[in-house]
Amino acid sequence: MILVIGATGKIGGEVARQLVTAGSSVRALVRDPSKAVALADLGVELATGDLGDAASLDKAMHGVDRVFLLSVQDLRQAELQGNAVDAAVRAEVGHIVKVSGIAPSVSPGGPAEIGRQHWQTEHRIEATGVPFTFLRPGFFMQNLLETAAPMVAKLGLLAAPMNGAPIAMVDARDIAAVAVAALTSDDHYDRVYDVTGPRAFGYSELAAVLTGATGRRVRYLDTPPRLAAKALRRQGQPDWKVEHLVEMAELFRAGAGATVSTTVRDLTGHAPRTIESFAAEHASAFKR
Numbered sequence: 001m002i003l004v005i006g007a008t009g010k011i012g013g014e015v016a017r018q019l020v021t022a023g024s025s026v027r028a029l030v031r032d033p034s035k036a037v038a039l040a041d042l043g044v045e046l047a048t049g050d051l052g053d054a055a056s057l058d059k060a061m062h063g064v065d066r067v068f069l070l071s072v073q074d075l076r077q078a079e080l081q082g083n084a085v086d087a088a089v090r091a092e093v094g095h096i097v098k099v100s101g102i103a104p105s106v107s108p109g110g111p112a113e114i115g116r117q118h119w120q121t122e123h124r125i126e127a128t129g130v131p132f133t134f135l136r137p138g139f140f141m142q143n144l145l146e147t148a149a150p151m152v153a154k155l156g157l158l159a160a161p162m163n164g165a166p167i168a169m170v171d172a173r174d175i176a177a178v179a180v181a182a183l184t185s186d187d188h189y190d191r192v193y194d195v196t197g198p199r200a201f202g203y204s205e206l207a208a209v210l211t212g213a214t215g216r217r218v219r220y221l222d223t224p225p226r227l228a229a230k231a232l233r234r235q236g237q238p239d240w241k242v243e244h245l246v247e248m249a250e251l252f253r254a255g256a257g258a259t260v261s262t263t264v265r266d267l268t269g270h271a272p273r274t275i276e277s278f279a280a281e282h283a284s285a286f287k288r
Ligand SMILES: NC(=O)c1ccc[n+]([C@@H]2O[C@H](COP(=O)([O-])OP(=O)(O)OC[C@H]3O[C@@H](n4cnc5c(N)ncnc54)[C@H](OP(=O)(O)O)[C@@H]3O)[C@@H](O)[C@H]2O)c1
Pocket: 005, 006, 007, 008, 009, 010, 011, 012, 029, 030, 031, 032, 035, 049, 050, 051, 052, 070, 071, 072, 073, 080, 099, 100, 101, 102, 114, 136, 137, 138, 139, 140, 143, 172
């Protein structure tokens, strides 16, 4: 039995679906079962619980061999994921696959709060002696649907604080496929994998790709991180989140997203999705 934590999110949902397709028995820890009806229909067993509730974690871990661990970016991320690690140890789980942060951010003295928290959780897992696989993905292509698509659709403007920095964006479905490969094999114990798309490109090139996909001119506008922060505050984002997004933007502007890995192909046997195919598939989200 494999327990998927974060199954109502982008990567976790795909992990649960792909595991079912691969023939695995899957249980999902969910806070709100009504958000996981489609997964239950596929045969995923639902365990209602919360990373903040140790008793619910013990119940969810019962009879579990492997755990997929992911939760939302949050100031309590390390504490909440630490609860899952402790419960996995109590349940004598045999393997933890954790989605971490982009590699240059995962360090005890790193420049971004969430990256430091990912490092704390990785460190905590390593100290347990439970076999682990850490996935350190790059910038998700799916972020564009939330952050960029509305303004591109309305104004034909791709505004972001990324300057010309090359970023090897990755499709969340490919990260999920890598996680499934790790969860269904003994070959990836105590390994750390960077997970990226097939090539790095800047936002000007991204604007050109979106122009091609939508048939309407999209222009890139570089917004300095502090100016972007002001806009995010006006939208009502909490201070820590704005600060985190600025820290991440500074990291990307310094080239942290440029590295391309071969992990998707190496672990899944298929090529990672390209930004062109992602843009074509989601073209309607970038159109008025
Ligand atoms: N976005 C990027 O470009 C990027 C790049 C590298 C790494 N990452 C990392 O990827 C992770 C986010 O992945 P994602 O976008 O797939 O996540 P997501 O779509 O935001 O989903 C988060 C999941 O965590 C669950 N969750 C949150 N708090 C919980 C709690 N207290 N108890 C139980 N479940 C809880 C959510 O459940 P509910 O539905 O109940 O809220 C949801 O299923 C973060 O750790 C982030 O640092 C992101």
